[in-house]
């Protein structure tokens with residue numbers, strides 16, 4: 001997912017991968033999670049067993065995929081990457097399962113999107129390291145019991161609540177990734193500016209971090225745009241005011257909200273008179289999917305108390321109106 005900004009979304013795969021930490025000690029923040037994982041990894045290695053299955057949940061861009069790549073690196077093993085949306089039937093899972101080497105990792109991003117039939121297949125794979133393959137159809141159908149090499153499944157989801165209990169319970173380690181602090185994001189921005197051969201000062205790092213919605217992926221995207229901007233407009237020199245001008249230009253405001261975030265607030269304010277409004281109604285009006293809003297837009301607006309979720313729908317808060325520089329409508333008492 002990306003935020004659809006110039007320099008913030010387009011072509012983010014390449015730089016995103018190159019800025020992604022390769023080892024655990026290159027990662028910033030998530031200290032508790034990191035400590036627990038280190039203990040689990042060390043213990044598994046001492047026992048000579050694969051690491052228990054791990055589930056990461058949290059909003060997009062906070063490091064789920066990063067963890068799924070650094071963990072195998074720490075274990076000295078390989079990882080296969082899959083996406084829940086692409087695993088439509090059990091047969092889609094087979095190439096991954098049969099390719100596993102002992103102790104290796106299978107990463108399934110968006111695991112909440114795996115259909116029930118695939119999920120049930122995962123149960124025995126995770127629990128007993130075996131799967132039943134049905135060959136043929138009807139009376140001539142035979143079931144083949146296939147032994148898998150012991151492996152570690154790492155699942156990632158933005159919607160832990162959508163996972164069924166039997167699947168969730170099969171993960172021995174479950175970790176929630178929360179938002180980063182400003183200080184942590186500044187550190188990520190500073191380190192990555194060095195990786196990009198463009199070390200920046202504390203002021204500029206603070207501007208970029210402060211407008212990144214507490215999310216490392218956004219901090220990287222903003223940094224890349226500031227780099228483009230400064231190279232084009234300021235001979236590659238980055239200062240606080242230059243970073244501010246660059247981000248203003250692509251519509252990223254002081255809270256780090258982008259055009260889509262403000263479009264959401266604007267729709268809720270203007271079309272739905274501040275709410276309550278249902279998610280799907282807002283999504284239809286904005287012509288985007290409800291999932292995108294729920295995963296990428298709402299979590300930060302809720303956390304910043306710009307909107308609230310009530311039983312009757314989403315509502316603007318006084319803080320939301322103030323941020324949009326509007327006055328709330330007078331409501332009958």
Ligand code: ATP
Nearest residue numbers: 016019020027028060061062063064065066216217
């Ligand atoms: P999604 O679910 O949308 O794929 P994600 O949670 O998997 O998101 P990542 O792709 O792991 O997020 O993180 C996005 C980028 O943010 C990474 O490429 C990396 O550069 C940076 N990043 C994430 N977490 C950290 C961290 N703890 N320290 C340093 N950089 C990080």
